[in-house]
Amino acid sequence: MKTIINKFKFCTLILLVAFSCTEIGDDPAFNTSASERSSEAVTEIKATLTEPTEGWIFEYYPHDLQIYGGYNYILSFDDNNMVDVYSERQADFSIPETSSYDILSIGGPVLTFDTYNSVMHEFSTPSAAEYQAKGGDYEFILSHTDVEDVLNARGTVSDNNLKLIKLTESPQSYLTKVKEIVDYLDGAIYALTIDGEKVQVPAVNRNLTFPGSGTEEDIMIAFIYTPTGVKLYNSITVDGNEITEFTLDKDNNQLVSIDGSTILDILSPPLNVNQDWKIDIFGADDVSDAVYNTFVDVYNANGATWGETLSNIISFGNTRAGTGIEMFSIATISTGSGYSAGYNTEFPLLISEPSLLSIVRTTPGTNWQWYGHLDPMIAVIVDNQPYELEGTPAEDPTVVKLTSTTDSDVWFTIRR
Incomplete structure (x- = not known):
């Protein structure tokens, strides 16, 4: 019995020595080390970020429960680790705020806005009243998607799954279109027709609340304004239809889902109480x-x-x-x-x-x-x-x- 234990200890020691001679994370299936692959991933993602002339649309949702809804940012990166940041929340979004960025390797490429930028850090800057700020992020784990010119960006604080979308027009042009939709829908109340009856769909803080089916609870979902309408944070199923995005139909004063299955009538309240x-x-x-x-x-x-x-x-x-x-x-x-x-x-x-x-x-x-x-x-x-x-x-x-x-x-x- 003692001989068997001693042999086991010897074999274990040989395995430990062999393991210690191999860099942690190395895999025989790869021709390069883990650190080399991480460096290559950082280099590749930086090249992707800096490639577009106009930058990226960043569909940003602060807070882990998305209670503030979503907001459009435009990010334009350069090779010198500087970024121009625009936001629909700026009074004048013709002028960006510039600061530095970096891409770290922490289990994958992590984009960090590492110097203060009042536009980019608006939701993540604490105050005396909000010591945890508004649950916003300034560091994001990046990864490619199956869709060309679209990147995933997961907030390291909120864990929200966000999107970076390649911009094909100027930041000012894009944000102007968004603002026109925001202005048109400001203070609007929505109604959904189910079984011939109109049911209100409340809109508060860029969150819509859809009625649940049967005994199911109502569905609250955050949304973001787009140049053509509104897009939901996640796909949801309402009255048997899966919906993700709505297009504004001004002629009929409606929001219509992309597949046409779900229509929200836009109703104007008798008084704008947001004054x-x-x-x-x-x-x-x-x-x-x-x-x-x-x-x-x-x-x-x-x-x-x-x-x-x-x-x-x-x-x-x-x-x-x-x-x-x-x-x-x-x-x-x-x-x-x-x-x-x-x-x-x-x-x-x-x-x-x-x-x-x-x-x-x-x-x-x-x-x-x-x-x-x-x-x-x-x-x-x-x-x-x-x-x-x-x-x-x-x-x-x-x-x-x-x-x-x-x-x-x-x-x-x-x-x-």
């Missing part, structure tokens, strides 16, 4: 007695609770704290300093009555735990929805009167 609207309670003839009297009650309650003066201006729609209704409690009259308090709401489209504005509560907003005594003001607005609208031209209103369809004594004017 800075205000209600002036003390404005001449701007509110009904029912709204005014409710405000007086919460004004007095606020004074009794905190000894603060409640501002007569109420934010409505796209407030500083979120989408909803926000009030301001003035602690010091001389300086005008104080505290905002609000309640978040949504404004879902009423498919059966698209001309009416619907308002529903969602969650308490900033400082609401301290200002719950203001709730009657939220209630008089939300509980009397939906509202009929009248005011300046609908294409770009600045003054709109909202009258409750459930209680005509409740009405108020919003201005921006």
Whole structure:
């Protein structure tokens, strides 16, 4: 028995010596070492990145759950490890921001933007409020795909599967087309017809929520705008049809899937709530007695609770704290300093009555735990929805009167 063990130890030692004489990662099937192959892969991917004259479209999704949707970047690499970065989020995307890049060999070619670039690092730069930033990446594992002129880029932080697509026109031309689609669809609400019935497909933060089939849960999927419409982060199946991308049909005001199987009607909400609207309670003839009297009650309650003066201006729609209704409690009259308090709401489209504005509560907003005594003001607005609208031209209103369809004594004017 002892002899067998000693022989086993001897054979193991021979194997270890033989292994130590071979570079880790070497494979007899290859004529070069692993390190040489890694170096060749880096050289080859760099040649691929620097080859296009106009650069690459980078379809970028920050955060591992893609909660911010996707954004178009244009990346133009040169041989000196410098890159020009353009983004649809730039106020002026005719001028790129230039910084350095590198390609590392870490189990494969890894593209890293290794010096700060405010455009490229927007979603990955932490702040006091967001110590993990917005879950964005600045390093990406690159690999080829089966499609010519398309590279895979997997985020090392988010693990999102992204795409680099060879650009065949100028960055400015491409991003201008994208912006035209964004502007056309801004604030749009979508409806999908299933079994003859229209069902709303909410669009929030570049995420669409499609209804599930039967007992299946709804499907939320991030999307990115393209020069011709929108593209989904992943293919999904809706009502038995697999869909990935939609083309905008302006003539019929629809988004149509590439194969034509799925059509989203583009509906315009009665009011663009993504604007800075205000209600002036003390404005001449701007509110009904029912709204005014409710405000007086919460004004007095606020004074009794905190000894603060409640501002007569109420934010409505796209407030500083979120989408909803926000009030301001003035602690010091001389300086005008104080505290905002609000309640978040949504404004879902009423498919059966698209001309009416619907308002529903969602969650308490900033400082609401301290200002719950203001709730009657939220209630008089939300509980009397939906509202009929009248005011300046609908294409770009600045003054709109909202009258409750459930209680005509409740009405108020919003201005921006």
